[in-house]
Amino acid sequence: MSRVTAFLTRRRGGDRWHWTDVVTVLWLGAGVILMFGPAVWLVLSSLKTPAGLAEFPPTLLPYAAETVVVEGYDKPLPLFTVTREDGTEAVLAEARRVGTVAQMIDPANPDDKLRVNIAEREPVRAVGFAWENYTQPLVERNFFLYAQNSVFVTVVATIITLVTNSMAAFALSKYQFRGRSAVLILIVATLMIPLSVILVPLFSIISATGLFNTLWGVILPTVATPTGVFLLRQYMLTIPDEIIEAARMDHASEWQIYWRIVLPLTAPALAVLAIFSVVWRWNDFLWPLVVLSRQDVYTLQVGLNAYAGELNVQWHFILAMTVVTMIPVVLVFVFLQRFITAGIAGTGVK
Amino acid sequence: MGRITLTGIEKAFGHVEVLKGIDLDIGEGELVVFVGPSGCGKSTLLRLIAGLDRPTGGRIEINGADVTRVGAADRGLAMVFQSYALYPHMTVRQNLSFGLENIHMPKPEIATRIAEAARMLEIEPLMERRPGQLSGGQRQRVAIGRAIVRNPTAFLLDEPLSNLDAELRVSMRAELAALHDRLGTTMIYVTHDQVEAMTLADRIVVLRAGRIDQVDTPLGLYNRPANLFVAGFIGAPNMNFFAARIAGGQAVLPGGLAVPVPGRAAEGADITIGIRPQHMRLADPGAPALEARVTLVEALGAETVVHATLADGERILTVLPGQPGLERDAVVRLAFDSADLHGFDGAGQRLPEP
Numbered sequence: 001m002s003r004v005t006a007f008l009t010r011r012r013g014g015d016r017w018h019w020t021d022v023v024t025v026l027w028l029g030a031g032v033i034l035m036f037g038p039a040v041w042l043v044l045s046s047l048k049t050p051a052g053l054a055e056f057p058p059t060l061l062p063y064a065a066e067t068v069v070v071e072g073y074d075k076p077l078p079l080f081t082v083t084r085e086d087g088t089e090a091v092l093a094e095a096r097r098v099g100t101v102a103q104m105i106d107p108a109n110p111d112d113k114l115r116v117n118i119a120e121r122e123p124v125r126a127v128g129f130a131w132e133n134y135t136q137p138l139v140e141r142n143f144f145l146y147a148q149n150s151v152f153v154t155v156v157a158t159i160i161t162l163v164t165n166s167m168a169a170f171a172l173s174k175y176q177f178r179g180r181s182a183v184l185i186l187i188v189a190t191l192m193i194p195l196s197v198i199l200v201p202l203f204s205i206i207s208a209t210g211l212f213n214t215l216w217g218v219i220l221p222t223v224a225t226p227t228g229v230f231l232l233r234q235y236m237l238t239i240p241d242e243i244i245e246a247a248r249m250d251h252a253s254e255w256q257i258y259w260r261i262v263l264p265l266t267a268p269a270l271a272v273l274a275i276f277s278v279v280w281r282w283n284d285f286l287w288p289l290v291v292l293s294r295q296d297v298y299t300l301q302v303g304l305n306a307y308a309g310e311l312n313v314q315w316h317f318i319l320a321m322t323v324v325t326m327i328p329v330v331l332v333f334v335f336l337q338r339f340i341t342a343g344i345a346g347t348g349v350k
Numbered sequence: 351m352g353r354i355t356l357t358g359i360e361k362a363f364g365h366v367e368v369l370k371g372i373d374l375d376i377g378e379g380e381l382v383v384f385v386g387p388s389g390c391g392k393s394t395l396l397r398l399i400a401g402l403d404r405p406t407g408g409r410i411e412i413n414g415a416d417v418t419r420v421g422a423a424d425r426g427l428a429m430v431f432q433s434y435a436l437y438p439h440m441t442v443r444q445n446l447s448f449g450l451e452n453i454h455m456p457k458p459e460i461a462t463r464i465a466e467a468a469r470m471l472e473i474e475p476l477m478e479r480r481p482g483q484l485s486g487g488q489r490q491r492v493a494i495g496r497a498i499v500r501n502p503t504a505f506l507l508d509e510p511l512s513n514l515d516a517e518l519r520v521s522m523r524a525e526l527a528a529l530h531d532r533l534g535t536t537m538i539y540v541t542h543d544q545v546e547a548m549t550l551a552d553r554i555v556v557l558r559a560g561r562i563d564q565v566d567t568p569l570g571l572y573n574r575p576a577n578l579f580v581a582g583f584i585g586a587p588n589m590n591f592f593a594a595r596i597a598g599g600q601a602v603l604p605g606g607l608a609v610p611v612p613g614r615a616a617e618g619a620d621i622t623i624g625i626r627p628q629h630m631r632l633a634d635p636g637a638p639a640l641e642a643r644v645t646l647v648e649a650l651g652a653e654t655v656v657h658a659t660l661a662d663g664e665r666i667l668t669v670l671p672g673q674p675g676l677e678r679d680a681v682v683r684l685a686f687d688s689a690d691l692h693g694f695d696g697a698g699q700r701l702p703e704p
Contacts, residue, residue, distance in 0.1 A: 250449030
């Protein structure tokens with residue numbers, strides 16, 4: 001703890017706070033709140049009940065109304081603090097409510113009924129987590145299936161991306177052939193065309209090849225990435241040609257040179273591309289939304305979208321499942337951020 | 351086995367001609383050194399022999415078979431690269447076995463060959479390490495080991511010692527010579543270091559600007575350089591050259607000193623006289639000699655390198671045995687035997703024998 005304090009109160013040197021220290025702390029503090037605040041807000045909100053979410057002004061922590069089981073009633077009844085006419089307070093359960101008047105009963109003495117205006121009572125609440133926001137979609141709805149689909153798409157797309165992109169990068173970095181630069185420029189130029197431009201033609205291809213409503217229809221159009229080819233090529237250029245020539249003298253076929261020499265030596269760049277690819281494919285929304293229209297092939301992102309109906313948005317489920325879908329990406333960033341910064345530095349893209 | 355014949359080899363990169371007609375016959379078991387200044391085409395020639403590049407003209411034969419169009423892997427040669435080009439992600443053992451696995455050699459035989467090479471090169475304790483964990487000399491041994499296990503027709507070595515420090519270079523040089531004696535395989539060795547060339551070679555090929563200037567044994571090159579370039583390139587420090595004119599059947603040096611003509615030359619012709627620094631000595635008083643003023647003395651103990659200038663400003667370098675006790679600005683008189691003189695004509699070619 002003292003080390004944390006020492007870290008947080010670190011100064012520019014000297015014993016006194018320089019004004020730049022203050023500005024730095026304020027600036028960084030604001031940054032933390034700006035970046036981290038929404039995420040914390042999301043996690044806390046995901047544990048609120050629908051009523052808690054609709055409440056105004058909003059509360060920071062999730063609260064739940066306390067309930068009690070009373071003899072003669074099937075459901076647990078919510079508890080309220082009621083101020084009687086004589087000024088005394090009592091904790092009563094609500095039996096039923098008609099308009100602005102509620103019929104309250106004492107849980108200890110269910111036969112003693114009391115009519116109370118709802119303005120004269122306060123719900124009894126404690127911090128409570130609405131775990132059913134998580135359990136319900138995961139257990140009762142198809143979210144496990146969606147997660148499986150997402151994992152399948154992410155893993156398969158990443159593997160194919162790595163293999164195809166590294167092959168292209170190998171050819172573009174280690175073979176001399178006419179038009180090599182032209183091909184490379186063409187590949188990199190496709191970076192300038194956003195998905196929304198080619199959405200319709202791409203869709204007709206997918207539809208014509210019978211990949212509509214299949215996960216392969218989501219995977220295949222995304223596997224060839226100009227970023228990946230460029231990143232891997234730049235890295236492969238740093239592998240000395242002499243090593244490849246030595247392998248050629250060693251009777252290695254071109255495939256063996258690629259598979260046994262170049263690929264292992266490109267491992268750091270492959271790791272970067274793998275991380276990027278996982279994050280891209282996992283977060284992909286627009287393209288899967290276009291291709292997938294049956295529930296059993298939904299990915300997580302598309303499945304989340306299903307909770308936002310035209311008339312009714314189930315915020316509590318959306319928030320909870322957003323947290324679930326965030327977890328893998330957050331883990332990737334936490335544990336592999338060293339590679340990610342290396343990749344951004346290497347290609348200038350993210 | 352291991353006879354390599356080059357006929358009219360030419361190589362151009364675009365419009366740049368790097369090799370301009372190389373004819374060379376390398377005998378079985380010979381250790382031939384290609385030497386020359388950087389850019390002379392020696393490494394290119396080696397890569398053509400290896401099959402890593404294709405010549406633009408000419409024929410390459412190995413043991414009588416034309417291999418000009420045969421790929422690098424199928425020529426039966428092994429190459430040691432300047433940077434060693436070890437596979438960084440493989441252990442030493444995997445580095446050695448990679449080439450043998452590729453030709454589907456049975457596992458027991460691979461193990462035998464690797465064990466033998468490791469014993470020969472004394473790298474047995476390093477077998478499970480990766481190249482990154484080895485010192486320069488150890489990497490060099492592994493690179494040679496990778497060539498040896500293939501049991502090649504000939505070894506091609508591209509400046510293999512240039513990345514080592516001076517001390518290690520001397521010992522590796524001796525090991526390479528010993529290795530060649532033991533294996534008896536043809537070796538082609540490329541270097542720009544003439545000391546390596548002199549100490550290792552059976553024959554030296556001196557290349558300049560894409561052509562062969564001279565092919566001879568080390569001592570043949572030293573004693574009878576074919577032209578000014580070879581004379582200046584072989585031997586350290588470099589040979590001294592003086593412009594001279596033939597007058598009265600004698601060559602007259604700038605200071606007026608007349609010496610016998612080393613070779614045949616016409617009366618009145620301008621020639622160049624060469625004398626190696628080691629072949630000069632301090633003259634006896636009264637004897638004919640070159641007079642020079644000392645500008646720098648490098649005392650090495652066993653010998654002393656004296657830099658001096660002649661009366662006309664020409665620089666002269668001598669290596670005197672022992673410690674003659676000369677100082678800067680002293681005037682020395684240098685004498686030499688006329689048998690040690692080299693004569694070159696106006697085109698830089700060696701004067702024909704008298």
